[in-house]
Structure formats: C-alpha cells, structure tokens
Amino acid sequence: MPLLPLAIIAALLYLSAAGMHLLHILQRQPKLSPAVLTMGAIALACHGLVAWFSIFDEHAVHLGFYKISALISFVINVACIAWLVRRPLQNLLVVLLPLSAAAVLVSAFAPHTGTTPEDIDSGLLVHIASSVLAYAVLTLAAAQAGLVAIQDHQLKRHHATGIVTFLPPLQLMETMLFELLWAGVLLLTVAIASGFLFLDDIFAQHLVHKTVLTLIAWVIYSTLLWGHYQLGWRSQTAVRFTLGGFALLILAFFGSKLVLELVLQRS
Incomplete structure (x- = not known):
C-alpha cells in the first residue's frame, strides 16, 4: 500500500x-x-x-x-x-x-528500526498493547495537567485571559485529570504486570533503565492518587506529580528506544 x-x-x-x-x-x-x-x-x-x-x-x-x-x-x-x-x-x-x-x-518517511519477528506470542502482545494504551492515556493526562496549571495560575491572580476563558470550570478540569490518571495507572499496572509475567528478563541490561523508570513513574502516579483521595491533593500538586511521572515515562520509553536503536544501533 x-x-x-x-x-x-x-x-x-x-x-x-x-x-x-x-x-x-x-x-x-x-x-x-x-x-x-x-x-x-x-x-x-x-x-x-x-x-x-x-x-x-x-x-x-x-x-x-x-x-x-x-x-x-x-x-x-x-x-x-x-x-x-x-x-x-x-x-x-x-x-x-x-x-x-x-x-x-x-x-x-523514516527507516525501519527495532525489527522483531512476526510471531509475537499473546502474552507479549498484551504487554505491548497495555503499554501503548497506558502511554496514550497518560499523555492525555499530562496535556490536561498543563491546562489545569495555566487555568489555576490565572484564576489565582484574577487574570483569566486567552484559552482559560474557554475552559470548563477548574473543578471539572481537575475531575477530568484524575479520571485520566486512574485509567492510565490501571493500564500501566497491567503493562508492568504483563512485563514481569511474559518477558524473559524484565531487568536485562537493555531493559533495566526502562523498567526502573517506569516503576518510579507508577509510584509517583499512585502516590498522587492516594494523596488526592486521602489528603485532598489537587491543582498545582496534582500538576507537578502528573508531569513528573510523565517525564519519567518519556525517558523510559522514547529515551531508551532513542539510545538503543539510533545511537547503539540495537533492536
């Protein structure tokens, strides 16, 4: 095609x-x-x-x-x-x-890198699918956190201008953020669990940094959800935790692939 x-x-x-x-x-x-x-x-x-x-x-x-x-x-x-x-x-x-x-x-337009055999078993497929879904939903959460940060900053200074005037109320924006976080963390949990179950060695040398960074991100997200429902964390605290966890996921996924495939020329 x-x-x-x-x-x-x-x-x-x-x-x-x-x-x-x-x-x-x-x-x-x-x-x-x-x-x-x-x-x-x-x-x-x-x-x-x-x-x-x-x-x-x-x-x-x-x-x-x-x-x-x-x-x-x-x-x-x-x-x-x-x-x-x-x-x-x-x-x-x-x-x-x-x-x-x-x-x-x-x-x-880009060349092929990171080629794997066609016969991927069902367990590995679950891991790949849940990883991609988790990253997608948590990307939406990070983008939503950015809007919450801008909206909260301007409202606190009584200077709501620009895109903030078109956003839903801050409380609804935060509700949407935590809904995305819940879904993303559940998918990330499935991705991590399936990695432990179906990958030969999730702490192998070429995977250990990816695994550790992903686990730290999971802890950050889980801590935020616990703090929100137990201690009432919201607004800027939620933004900092969300963006911090997402930064680690970017390093874990794209950072590792960048180094392995484009720098070290490995799959």
Missing part, C-alpha cells in the same frame, strides 16, 4: 482541522464543528492505515522509534475521541492534531 500519499493526506487534514478548531475557539465556538470532525475522522483513518502498514509487513513487526510514534499518536487520538463522549476534552486537539501530523509523516 502506498503509505506516503496517505501520510501526506493525514498530515494536511490534521493541520487543517487543528487550525479550524483553533479559529473556532478564538471565535468563542469551542464545540467541534462538523467540518473539523469530518477532516479529523478522515485523517485518523489514513493515520491508522499508515501506522498499521508501517509496523506490520509479511516478514516482521517493526516497533522501532519512528514507527511506534505513529501508533502511539493514533491511539492517543482514539482515546481522546472516546473521552469526548462524556467529557469536554476538545481543547486538547489543538495540540494533539499537529503532533499527530508530525508523527504520521515521520513514520512514513
């Missing part, structure tokens, strides 16, 4: 949808318009095809640095759309759609 035309179409539609949605927000029309939804849906379909055929071919599965980025950004968008059914997360699309455009282009 010709992936380059699909990737270009997806990127152009993502950027067009993001620009139109931003314009609507500035015009105080924060709801998603039919035009934005249509462009986003077509872009997402093209993105999904690019991600699938970039990763899977007749002989191997390509889970390298470039290819997995397109898959993760696709899952992030799907997770955001799923959450939109019950929560107003549409403001996140202004950031997510341009990043998705970049990811789908990189996936289509």
Whole structure:
C-alpha cells in the first residue's frame, strides 16, 4: 500500500482541522464543528492505515522509534475521541492534531528500526498493547495537567485571559485529570504486570533503565492518587506529580528506544 500519499493526506487534514478548531475557539465556538470532525475522522483513518502498514509487513513487526510514534499518536487520538463522549476534552486537539501530523509523516518517511519477528506470542502482545494504551492515556493526562496549571495560575491572580476563558470550570478540569490518571495507572499496572509475567528478563541490561523508570513513574502516579483521595491533593500538586511521572515515562520509553536503536544501533 502506498503509505506516503496517505501520510501526506493525514498530515494536511490534521493541520487543517487543528487550525479550524483553533479559529473556532478564538471565535468563542469551542464545540467541534462538523467540518473539523469530518477532516479529523478522515485523517485518523489514513493515520491508522499508515501506522498499521508501517509496523506490520509479511516478514516482521517493526516497533522501532519512528514507527511506534505513529501508533502511539493514533491511539492517543482514539482515546481522546472516546473521552469526548462524556467529557469536554476538545481543547486538547489543538495540540494533539499537529503532533499527530508530525508523527504520521515521520513514520512514513523514516527507516525501519527495532525489527522483531512476526510471531509475537499473546502474552507479549498484551504487554505491548497495555503499554501503548497506558502511554496514550497518560499523555492525555499530562496535556490536561498543563491546562489545569495555566487555568489555576490565572484564576489565582484574577487574570483569566486567552484559552482559560474557554475552559470548563477548574473543578471539572481537575475531575477530568484524575479520571485520566486512574485509567492510565490501571493500564500501566497491567503493562508492568504483563512485563514481569511474559518477558524473559524484565531487568536485562537493555531493559533495566526502562523498567526502573517506569516503576518510579507508577509510584509517583499512585502516590498522587492516594494523596488526592486521602489528603485532598489537587491543582498545582496534582500538576507537578502528573508531569513528573510523565517525564519519567518519556525517558523510559522514547529515551531508551532513542539510545538503543539510533545511537547503539540495537533492536
């Protein structure tokens, strides 16, 4: 399948949808318009095809640095759309759609790295799927935390301007943040547990830094959830814990893949 035309179409539609949605927000029309939804849906379909055929071919599965980025950004968008059914997360699309455009282009144009055999067993598949889902949901949580930080900062100074004027009330924003955190931590727990169960040695030399950083991130997220429900932690405390945990996940996942595949030339 010709992936380059699909990737270009997806990127152009993502950027067009993001620009139109931003314009609507500035015009105080924060709801998603039919035009934005249509462009986003077509872009997402093209993105999904690019991600699938970039990763899977007749002989191997390509889970390298470039290819997995397109898959993760696709899952992030799907997770955001799923959450939109019950929560107003549409403001996140202004950031997510341009990043998705970049990811789908990189996936289509970049070389294969991190190739693995095609016959992945079911246990490893559970680990990969839960890891990608956890990263996607926690990415949404990090983006939501950024909006909460801006909103809380401006409200405390009685200077609510810009995008803050279009956001839901701070209490609802925090509620959405903790809902995303709960879902992300549950998925991350499944990913860690399946890693211990199905990987040959989760503390092998090439995996130990990834495992340790992920476990520390899990502890940070879990501590935040405990502190929120037991001690009433919220707003800036929640933001700091959320972004700190996410920074460790970025280092664990993309940092390790960057070093192993692009610097050390290992799968």
